[in-house]
Amino acid sequence: MDTFQAIAVIGAGAWGTALATVAARAGRNVTLWARNADHATRIAASRENPRLPGVRLAPEIVVTSELALAARADMLLVATPAQHLRGTVNMLASHLTKPTPVVACAKGIEHGTHKFMTDVIAEAAPHARPAMLSGPSFADDVARGLPTAVTLAAKDEVLASALVQALGSPTFRPYHSTDIRGVEIGGAAKNVLAIAVGIAVGRKLGASAQAALTTRGFAELSRLGRALGARSETLVGLSGLGDLILTCSSPQSRNFALGLALGRGEQAPAGKLAEGEFTAPVLIELAASQNIEMPVSEAVAAILSGRSTIDAAIDGLLTRPFKAEE
Numbered sequence: 001m002d003t004f005q006a007i008a009v010i011g012a013g014a015w016g017t018a019l020a021t022v023a024a025r026a027g028r029n030v031t032l033w034a035r036n037a038d039h040a041t042r043i044a045a046s047r048e049n050p051r052l053p054g055v056r057l058a059p060e061i062v063v064t065s066e067l068a069l070a071a072r073a074d075m076l077l078v079a080t081p082a083q084h085l086r087g088t089v090n091m092l093a094s095h096l097t098k099p100t101p102v103v104a105c106a107k108g109i110e111h112g113t114h115k116f117m118t119d120v121i122a123e124a125a126p127h128a129r130p131a132m133l134s135g136p137s138f139a140d141d142v143a144r145g146l147p148t149a150v151t152l153a154a155k156d157e158v159l160a161s162a163l164v165q166a167l168g169s170p171t172f173r174p175y176h177s178t179d180i181r182g183v184e185i186g187g188a189a190k191n192v193l194a195i196a197v198g199i200a201v202g203r204k205l206g207a208s209a210q211a212a213l214t215t216r217g218f219a220e221l222s223r224l225g226r227a228l229g230a231r232s233e234t235l236v237g238l239s240g241l242g243d244l245i246l247t248c249s250s251p252q253s254r255n256f257a258l259g260l261a262l263g264r265g266e267q268a269p270a271g272k273l274a275e276g277e278f279t280a281p282v283l284i285e286l287a288a289s290q291n292i293e294m295p296v297s298e299a300v301a302a303i304l305s306g307r308s309t310i311d312a313a314i315d316g317l318l319t320r321p322f323k324a325e326e
């Protein structure tokens with residue numbers, strides 16, 4: 001079995017940095033790529049990334065802004081924001097000389113194309129072997145070595161299992177899967193739903209409403225998932241229900257925190273990437289193209305685009321016709 005001894009993480013944000021610590025803990029030779037040369041030099045010298053404050057990088061992690069150097073690794077983890085994945089993989093592709101596994105670690109759906117992360121990788125780097133890592137895992141928890149479990153999916157089960165072996169450790173437990181689409185849908189949709197739940201909490205609608213919205217959010221995530229061929233065990237697994245529970249219950253989530261601020265009538269937290277904001281419009285376009293109703297996601301998209309006030313969106317959800325639970 002391929003051991004993928006050399007791992008490169010592309011994107012030195014909070015998540016990329018946490019994943020570099022994971023790979024180092026798993027005993028791999030790790031390279032962390034930052035797009036900005038000054039940032040790379042500063043992180044390399046201080047052994048700390050301002051995007052993940054308080055976490056000390058292991059001395060063996062090489063930090064670079066040279067993509068060609070990073071691309072030599074046996075396995076690549078791409079942790080740039082979802083809408084910038086194609087641009088990043090386009091740059092990477094010319095440096096790939098072998099069928100390297102390229103693991104998407106961003107959670108989202110591409111604007112304009114409605115493509116999921118591994119489809120973007122397959123198009124931008126046709127020789128790569130796309131995979132997807134997702135699940136309930138805050139960068140800060142992961143980097144500090146708190147116990148975390150995620151799903152790592154690839155089309156080929158042998159590959160998925162080998163990638164898990166390369167990255168896993170007692171405190172970071174990836175479960176392998178071949179249901180790439182199911183994993184991608186959970187990660188993308190839960191961010192939008194976390195904004196909705198954050199709004200409800202910010203509006204002080206109560207713990208019962210929080211549970212109801214999370215559950216109905218899961219119902220619509222599952223409807224879309226089933227329509228797109230996701231397996232039900234994936235939807236109720238770590239990357240689906242698991243990540244939804246995490247992000248819909250904690251202000252540590254940037255998506256939940258965005259909703260919380262909106263619900264309280266405050267400014268959105270500055271400089272924090274909340275992928276759900278970018279995923280909401282494309283998620284509802286995708287759902288509409290499949291004739292799938294996603295009322296909670298639609299309400300979030302309407303609020304974010306200014307097409308609805310928060311109060312009108314809440315009224316709209318609460319006055320929908322009664323129906324069978326499904």
Ligand SMILES: NC(=O)C1=CN([C@@H]2O[C@H](COP(=O)(O)OP(=O)(O)OC[C@H]3O[C@@H](n4cnc5c(N)ncnc54)[C@H](OP(=O)(O)O)[C@@H]3O)[C@@H](O)[C@H]2O)C=CC1
Binds near residue numbers: 011039087088107275
């Ligand atoms: N943080 C978390 O807990 C988790 C995050 N994720 C996912 O990981 C992805 C990244 O999130 P996260 O690391 O937290 O975000 P951050 O905002 O912390 O970092 C984003 C990183 O992407 C880089 N970047 C931004 N734009 C581009 C671009 N156009 N080309 C190349 N690189 C770019 C940034 O570079 P620069 O520093 O130069 O601006 C930065 O290094 C998201 O999809 C998120 O949903 C998944 C699980 C957990």
Ligand SMILES: O=C(CO)COP(=O)(O)O
Binds near residue numbers: 194
């Ligand atoms: O994806 C995450 C946890 O699994 C991180 O959530 P946020 O992007 O909302 O902070």
